[in-house]
Amino acid sequence: MSSTRTPESLVGQEYEVEVGPVAHGGHCVARTAEGRVLFVRHALPGERVVARVTEGDSDSRFLRADAVTVLYASKDRVEAPCPFAGPGRCGGCDWQHAKPGAQRRLKADVLTEQLSRLAGLTPEDVNWDGTVEPAPGDKVPAGEVPAWRTRVQYAVDEDGRAGLRRHRSHEVEPIDRCLIAAEGVSELGIEKRQWPQIAGIEAVAATGSGDRQVVLTPRPGGRLPIVELDRPVSVLRVAEGKGRNATRTIHRVHGRPFVRERADGRTWRVGAGGFWQVHPRAAELLVDAVMRGLTPRKGETALDLYCGVGLFAGALADRLGERGAVLGIESAKQAVEDARHNLADFDRVRIEHGKVDQVLPRTGITEADIVVLDPPRAGAGRDTVRTIASLTPRRVAYVACDPAALARDLAYFRDAGYKPRFLRAFDLFPMTHHFECVAILEPAAKGS
Template sequence: MQAEPRKSLVGEEYEVEVGPVAHGGHCIARTSEGQVLFVRHALPGERVVARVTEGEQGARFLRADAVTVLDASKDRIDEPCPFAGPGRCGGCDWQHAKPGAQRRLKADVIAEQLQHLAGLTPEEAGWDGTVLPAEGDKVPAGQVPAWRTRVQYAVTADGRAGLRRHRSHEVEPIDHCMIAAEGVSELGIEKRAWTGMDSVEAIAATGSQDRQVILTPKPGARLPLVELDRPVSVLRVDERSGGVHRVHGRPFVRERADGRTHRVGNGGFWQVHPKAADTLVTAVMQGLLPRKGDMALDLYCGVGLFAGALADRVGDQGAVLGIESGKRAVEDARHNLADFDRVRIEQGKVESVLPRTGIEEVDLIVLDPPRAGAGRKTVEHLASLGARRIAYVACDPAALARDLGYFRDGGYRVRTLRAFDLFPMTHHVECVAILEPATKGL
């Protein structure tokens, strides 16, 4: 006998007191019956009417939007962007909060994840509890820093560019993205038709005039003739293989950081905030304090940002090994670091390649893993190498906290942690943790 289908609660409304912020761009509330709600567009301490957007009777929690604010927080402002708000563009989580409040919310999330997943207080993590704005991003309430140098636009059936709604494939057509960097906005992606395209990604490199558009066509569609207001290279995503191919112009952009130019090919990964790469390199190098002659690892090394910074500082008697899974990123890293004789870049997954190297001891380690983190097995291997210091760069506080717990089990403690608001208006935050052997100085 089949169970009765659960009743959908989408559209139901509840008047609730909003509780603490949670990881993911929402706050936690409970209905009078005790049902947990994850509420977007709300702030802690507010009283709101929350409308359910996902969930069914008996679910562990429901997702909801605050559609009416009955008692507002002192940190609330009107969303500067006309496309933000319940049911609209899902790109920004905190448009309704003052800039300083956004950073406090992110700090609360980091602190909660550290405590919950690693058993660490801010003091035990060497963290002062603040999230620092990037240079130039400390703007008054009601203003929005234009920082995003890479924007992926979705395309409606009639060819209009827009952005996805939260947890949806539906497209919110827009005529301007307020957080898009000037170099992206000047391409005018929103002002022309993209008939037959599934998505259009716009890239404006930092420190160069390189601009790039990457087109993902719908099956069977022909590419449009791309004539924009300024020189731009055009790439396309193959609908079958997912590979990225040049249509015209360069297949790469040149990004500038740490006094070096880095080639980033075929839409490869680079930090999206124009100040992010330099901010993170500075934090990592200040934490590691490389010495001449050091042996260092750069894991998940991308196009070689940290490997190049390490090579500069360890000198001709030092050595750096980078490991990266992406084939094109490895090609770019080898190109970018070709003038360093003692830098080697290996392709493959870190957990597979590192054991094959035979390396049993290193001085320094940098790891900048994907959002899921490095994981227990990789952390255990790294902890066995006896590094003097380890720098962990993390874009997800939960993954960072889990891995810090694994490092503690492997005999490492957190010396310092710094947090940077490199994604204003969103819930995302970047952290740099510096670890050292727990026995140091004992």
């Protein structure tokens, strides 16, 4: 008879390690004396720490760990401003313990590494100066936190207390305030009250309009409480359908079923659960970077892929003039309805509903002058990149929220005959490991 060996859990095991380089995902790489790889949170490159394992066993290729004691601190380390940050606590912020400038350098290191490893590209190859740019107003002294997050998703524990999820966990860390939440969110006072029978709360404070919204997800069989918050607010309720193919629907309880955002000189309707950048300066910054890179010309034809509520499509239509034309493609039904509403005054804008990889080949379009794509975190993928390249645009603007997906897709664009003209990176998620990039591509010269 053969027996199956059960791997030994290493959770709780502690190792004294030298911390190596930053890695994508909000942690740094270290190795134990035996050569085992650790992905360590709450550490910084060059430090010596005691790392306690949070995930992994004796058969794991790598272990996840938290730095629970700092034996030698980096000059970039600061005391975390948030009392809920740290090992085993709120998982929302990755870099509370790093100076703001150091956070941006870490993100630049991640982008450099991903470009090299996944696409064989250097910063010089993509004409990137190696910096991650802060948004205006976000340059704060060490120990301070910019309050930037206009959309916050709270979880609610069994006692009805609002909080945030711990890292890689469903456990809730109750909080009395989120330091990175925008003022419009904090003013609602969600953390001050109890939320019986509620599983989750999404709070939205729209930029420019003053609109506020909460979307409540009741527990199974739970009833909606009477909502009394510290500021006027629209209230919506998530209804989970029944059955294997059930869809998630959102119902208005009172107030508007949408918020109004302001960007690029226009007002944008964003329905409940719809995508909009969470940093109040993000939409303007990204539109400016994309338009500067694409240099739209009157009368051109443009594509806006993964167009959401139509932000880039509207910016393009405004600049292309009456003879220009824009086609947007978006998979989320509510976002399509919002985009059509937002762009109803442009006669030569069309918004199609469906997945880009399925709809774009069916449009019958054989060429486009300029293309902007803002795909989800997984990226666009090889087939979609090939389809875009087959339309022979003179320029492509790729807006990316994940450096790994961006690097992979840049390699696909290279194979399809396109090269980066330049790349910019923006720190639109301070205190976290996330950042945004805009890459402008153009046809590569033959033989290059």
